[in-house]
Amino acid sequence: MSIAVAVVGAAGRMGSTVCQAVQDADGLALVARLDVGDELTAANLAGAQVAVDFTHPSVTEDNVHALIDAGVDVVVGTTGWTDAAYERVREHLARPEAAGRSVIIAPNFALSAVLTMSFAAKAARYFESAEVIELHHPNKVDAPSGTAIATARGIAAARAEAGLGPVPDATETDPDGARGAVVDGVHVHAVRLRGLTAHEEVVLGNPGEQLTIRTDSFDRASFMPGVVLAVREVGGREGLTIGLDRLLDL
Ligand SMILES: NC(=O)C1=CN([C@@H]2O[C@H](COP(=O)(O)OP(=O)(O)OC[C@H]3O[C@@H](n4cnc5c(N)ncnc54)[C@H](O)[C@@H]3O)[C@@H](O)[C@H]2O)C=CC1
Numbered sequence: 001m002s003i004a005v006a007v008v009g010a011a012g013r014m015g016s017t018v019c020q021a022v023q024d025a026d027g028l029a030l031v032a033r034l035d036v037g038d039e040l041t042a043a044n045l046a047g048a049q050v051a052v053d054f055t056h057p058s059v060t061e062d063n064v065h066a067l068i069d070a071g072v073d074v075v076v077g078t079t080g081w082t083d084a085a086y087e088r089v090r091e092h093l094a095r096p097e098a099a100g101r102s103v104i105i106a107p108n109f110a111l112s113a114v115l116t117m118s119f120a121a122k123a124a125r126y127f128e129s130a131e132v133i134e135l136h137h138p139n140k141v142d143a144p145s146g147t148a149i150a151t152a153r154g155i156a157a158a159r160a161e162a163g164l165g166p167v168p169d170a171t172e173t174d175p176d177g178a179r180g181a182v183v184d185g186v187h188v189h190a191v192r193l194r195g196l197t198a199h200e201e202v203v204l205g206n207p208g209e210q211l212t213i214r215t216d217s218f219d220r221a222s223f224m225p226g227v228v229l230a231v232r233e234v235g236g237r238e239g240l241t242i243g244l245d246r247l248l249d250l
């Protein structure tokens, strides 16, 4: 029996790629392509067991709640999620009427990016300095990227656990934000450049040495094995899962 899949945001860069990946994957069947203006009702979901959301940071949380109410499990790649939004999804999934439903949300489904986040968190405790540089296509609507935020949080958590203080930084004047965004104490820089797809570099420094960890998604094909894995696994999980690393035994 195939897993019936609906794609929300199906007309977009990621959504259209996901539609093709679902059609090409063994054991998955694409039953609905939904985009702006399509209500997320059981009728429009056309028997889907799993919905995949690649839409816009401003709508993804509402979509997830509507999809849970419509009785499907959900895989989300859209960025813009806050801790409070995660908590609201957890609360929704804990309600009796949502029994059996599960949701996977991952800021990045590419294996190289997931490993970059994992390696960066592992390395963070050994370095005085750590910064994140993300580089994307100029059509991207959010900055910093969801991946960069998750990477910075992972680095910050590892530094805190190791008892490290703030990164060294003598900057006294920065009226135009040249030092980038600061996520949990980690500086994050965003580049938007025609020709790029999705890239990230984590730079970690000590006196006399530097470690650079870099991921490059040259093509949206890079995200598809992770998305297909999440679609296959979401039905067997409970509640909310954040991050593809949780499915990869990292
Ligand atoms: N987790 C991951 O591995 C990846 C995540 N992303 C994220 O996925 C999201 C989408 O990225 P792209 O596909 O590049 O954007 P896009 O702009 O090409 O596509 C978004 C699509 O969603 C549709 N949409 C907007 N509001 C909607 C709504 N309320 N209901 C249904 N459809 C709606 C748009 O019409 C559009 O077709 C972004 O947040 C991006 O950061 C992108 C690449 C990989």
Ligand SMILES: O=C(O)C1=N[C@H](C(=O)O)C[C@H](O)C1
Residues within 6 Å of the ligand: 079, 107, 108, 136, 140, 141, 144, 145, 146, 147, 148, 197, 198, 199
């Ligand atoms: O918008 C994109 O393209 C991407 N968005 C995700 C993010 O914000 O981290 C994942 C990947 O970087 C591509």
